[in-house]
Amino acid sequence: MNQGTHPEGPLAEVLDDVAGAVGAEVTLLGRLPGGVNGGATRVQLAGSAAAVLKAVPRAHPNHLDETLRAQRVVEHMRRRGYPTPAWLGVGATATHVWQLMDFVDAAAASELTPSLVEQLMEIIELQAGQASEPYDHWSYAWRVATAQDPASTGLDLNETREQSRLRRSMARLPGYSSEVSDLVERLRLVCADAPPPRDAPDMVHADLATPSNILVRDGAVVAVVDVGNAGSGTRAIDLTNLVWYTFRDPLLDDVRRRLWTRILDLVGLDGAAVLTAAHVLHMLEIPVRDGRHDVVPGVVKRGHRALDELNALRWSRA
Template sequence: MSAQDDLARENRTSRWPTLTGRTWGSMNQSTHRVGLPAEVLDDMAGVVGAEVTVLGRLPGGVNAGALRVQLGGKAHAVLKAVPRAHPNQLDETLRARRVVEHMRGRGYPTPAWLGVGATATHVWHLMDFVDGAPAAVLTPSIVEQLMEIIELQAGQASEPYDHWLYAWRVATGQESALGGLSGYSSVVSGLVERLRLVCAGLPPPREAPDMVHADLNPSNVLVRDGAVVALVDIENAGSGTRATDLTTLMWHSFQDPLDGVRGQLWTRILVVVGWEGATMLAATQILLQLEWPIRLGRHDLIAGVVKRGHRLLDELSALR
């Protein structure tokens, strides 16, 4: 796996009675070890009505990270808590819970959310623990399973959080946060200019009919014995086109065993959104993949992103 994929796994990013039988000393010690304020576990315990014990960190997660916890000395669960960054953060997390409930009712394999809440400093959510490991690599079998899972998202938009319209704004240069990319280097500038030319004049999308996961990278795909058992980190889910998630898979499938599967991905994307829509989504993926390593100062990753970006555009151009 490349250094870029390793950091993507680290960075993924990327929007609930009274406690009985709790031991204050053990809780305070465990929260200290993981760097999480005790108030967060206090709030969670009050919502779920059970003793909470932190067992340790899980791979992935952001800020405070994903923590494996035990409820009432029995069931295991996963806690994610992030520092408050803006006033609407709890509302966004509640939106994600509604998406989870809606999609689970349609057979979508994402863990049930057991609770959502907020303290003065953090917003948190608690979900079922799933026995599976993040996909180390995307094998052809895993990609094919994911393509079928993504079809469950068709026509299932349930929240007005439009990733489709956002992609259009990114691809057509209307997102100010991405406006400084061209000044990074001549090679980045060349790729950004190519993207601007290919996206010039693209009309805004007319509808957002599908549910969108919005972060379907390998670290958010849990696998057991070669089978996909869960899709996690669904906090940014919303509406749009399911081709958004297919395009993310496309970005993470640049290795030899997947060359054949890439053709299947492109075919499905073009069926769902056509060539102009595929161009918009590819451009958005490339620009966002450029933005975060530049923002984090991971200059060693830029050349790889630029190479992938040009290859993605070359493949798309050949399909026109």
């Protein structure tokens, strides 16, 4: 993408909508690395600094409302010192939903190191008690892990269409293979007696373990991005996502032990089992859905390893 070009089609409509919303001409500067889910483009606002534009096709009628929810989470958390860039605007065309945010001069992490995980654990503590939107990742994780029918839980549900779709997709996982079925059965058993969560007091990022969502300068985390799925729950959800990532590198074994300890302190053994099971099921659903059959055995192996470690912690605390 060349600087100064003005594309045609849907992207041109997005740029025109952004310009109208912010009251300034918008010039494309180029695609930024990362952006696995939607892509990010660096733009220049006339008379102002550079910014980052993310635009994705409208997925459903409530897509804009969900993006506005994320914007409110950003505004709330920034007032409390959370290191996520300010959002300058949100809007939608007939075909796309967009968000415009401050540009942060830092590089996306290529991988999570022990130092970065430690820094993220400190950042996650800023989420404590900061739930501001009724979008409960905690209750959702419990429904996923226990395979409870939402109609029978008696909980106040506020699921997105994507969450409902994922739950239905995960319910079909046992039919994929006997190995997957065995792991799913083990996950269900470990969560069988776990009670539903009583509250959701914390802000939850929900994708903090993806390295490209961590912006780093000189070895320090300076920003976390991609908060589009942020909501409420327990911050142990983000810690559990980090646990899953740490299995990729033996150098992260020590920091994983500290993660497990913090998770257990926050939600106890039943809660840790629920969050672990829900995350493993999500990690299984992705390659099964995408037909990446070569990836599935590795996910199954890592899922059993996570449960083995959790069981060892259960016995050590008994």
